Amino acid sequence: MSIAHILINRALSGFTLIASSQLSQEKEKASMDPVVVLVISLSCLLLLSLWRQRSGRGKLPPGPMPLPIIGNILQIDAKNISKSLTNVSKVYGSVFTLYLGTKPTVVLHGYEAVKEALIDHGQVFSGRGSFPVTDRVHKGFGVAFANGNRWREMRRFSLMTLRNFGMGKRSIEDRIQEEARCLVEELRKTKSSPCDPNFILGYAPCNVICSIIFHSRFHYKDQNFLKFIQKLLENQEILSSPWIQVCNNFPVLMDYFPGSHKTFFKNIGDMREYFLEKIKEHQESLDMNSPRDLTDCFLIKMEEEKDNPQTEFTIEALVNLVNDLFAAGTETISTTLRHGLLHLLKNPEVTEKVQEEIDHVIGRHRSPCMQDKSSMPYTEAVLHEIQRYIDLVPTSLPHAVNCDTKFRNYFIPKGTTIITSLTSVLCDSKEFPNPEKFDPGHFLDENGKFKKSDYFMPFSTGKRACAGEGLARMELFLFLTTILQNFRLKSVVDPKDLDTTPVSRGLVSVPPAYQICFIPV
Numbered sequence: 001m002s003i004a005h006i007l008i009n010r011a012l013s014g015f016t017l018i019a020s021s022q023l024s025q026e027k028e029k030a031s032m033d034p035v036v037v038l039v040i041s042l043s044c045l046l047l048l049s050l051w052r053q054r055s056g057r058g059k060l061p062p063g064p065m066p067l068p069i070i071g072n073i074l075q076i077d078a079k080n081i082s083k084s085l086t087n088v089s090k091v092y093g094s095v096f097t098l099y100l101g102t103k104p105t106v107v108l109h110g111y112e113a114v115k116e117a118l119i120d121h122g123q124v125f126s127g128r129g130s131f132p133v134t135d136r137v138h139k140g141f142g143v144a145f146a147n148g149n150r151w152r153e154m155r156r157f158s159l160m161t162l163r164n165f166g167m168g169k170r171s172i173e174d175r176i177q178e179e180a181r182c183l184v185e186e187l188r189k190t191k192s193s194p195c196d197p198n199f200i201l202g203y204a205p206c207n208v209i210c211s212i213i214f215h216s217r218f219h220y221k222d223q224n225f226l227k228f229i230q231k232l233l234e235n236q237e238i239l240s241s242p243w244i245q246v247c248n249n250f251p252v253l254m255d256y257f258p259g260s261h262k263t264f265f266k267n268i269g270d271m272r273e274y275f276l277e278k279i280k281e282h283q284e285s286l287d288m289n290s291p292r293d294l295t296d297c298f299l300i301k302m303e304e305e306k307d308n309p310q311t312e313f314t315i316e317a318l319v320n321l322v323n324d325l326f327a328a329g330t331e332t333i334s335t336t337l338r339h340g341l342l343h344l345l346k347n348p349e350v351t352e353k354v355q356e357e358i359d360h361v362i363g364r365h366r367s368p369c370m371q372d373k374s375s376m377p378y379t380e381a382v383l384h385e386i387q388r389y390i391d392l393v394p395t396s397l398p399h400a401v402n403c404d405t406k407f408r409n410y411f412i413p414k415g416t417t418i419i420t421s422l423t424s425v426l427c428d429s430k431e432f433p434n435p436e437k438f439d440p441g442h443f444l445d446e447n448g449k450f451k452k453s454d455y456f457m458p459f460s461t462g463k464r465a466c467a468g469e470g471l472a473r474m475e476l477f478l479f480l481t482t483i484l485q486n487f488r489l490k491s492v493v494d495p496k497d498l499d500t501t502p503v504s505r506g507l508v509s510v511p512p513a514y515q516i517c518f519i520p521v
Contacts, residue, residue, distance in 0.1 A: 059411040063097035071099025078242030082394040082423035118462030126463040129398025129417035132251040142320035179204040180482035194515040202334040209329030215293035231267040240506035339390040368481040377450035381443035387458040490517035
């Protein structure tokens, strides 16, 4: 038995004797002192917490000793969770247990552990772990935070509909090219003056996903559109804040304390109202034989299953699915572009090489297309390095095991939350030499040809990998090449003085604010 266990046993015995003695004395009194009741109650809660945590540790993977109630929270930096996980892994290995509050969470660190769980045992690890802040608004609906049959139905429908409406096909490529041209025109309006690209880079990807879901697009000056973008970006930053990490580990705080979670809930409520309005418009103009978009396809499915009491196709499900798709299809692309342009400002020699490749392969007189990508290995390497380096979703969304399972000789009970450190995969020094350095050479062979890597997992991997990965890759290539085809990027400060450090690395890696000049070429 370890020294820590001996000390805890002694503490348990001591508390028990004290509590018994106090209770015996109080029996002789007509009424018990409220302070004594409180002390005894708190002591019992602490002891119960210690006992529960100790009772499961022999089965689960090893990890640092948790404190009562708060677990290992003090060992986690809420502003850089990935770094904290790496530090713990140096002591306990690639599979370890942390208590975020009173519940155990198993962490997978490194390519081998992540691959073994999410690919080799993909079905077992395909559950969605608890994320209380979003669970409160999604209530198990949608695709990102759903589980079981509901998740399977929504994911199957989403993938099929995205394919039918052009994901990976020419039709969606045309839409992205159109939005890229609109984005270029909007950037020209800055007249080479310094601007914050935060908002403007959200316009195009939001309109792409809007065309797929609602068969429409916004004008870039539409005030409702601007408010919608603002809410999406604000929610992303809120979900990455330290306060939300606290709320996720201690959900009861959301009911009794003010904070940014209230803004998050309000933003979601406002967006839901907009989605419901658009869905109502679609219901009134629906042609069962000619679906225009994803919403029409869903409404047709609802009609087909209206007599099925177990159907997953309901208005509530549609609203949450639309919310998931807008969040994933707008925030991730715009944030990656913001990161990407910042790193291109920081590394002007990289930008110059990409523009030379654009001039050679595409020229100045036609729009970039996906067919160009195979002839542009350096540009492809830069896009991959941007995604690898920025590590957009450091720990992905939480997974959960669907059943009791044995993993690497450890026992993981059904429902246990699983955290996968994508950072540890994307920054593996054996696969990517000098991973802390931004270097497109990580994805180029000795002949300058593009080199694939199994360690490239910015969209996660396995059964819970991002359903819109193909669409995201297409958007990133077409938007970035179109911008660089039309503009020279200029920093307002010396590139050496640019700070590319994310302002937070919670759910999402949020880039710092910066100014950029788009100089027409």
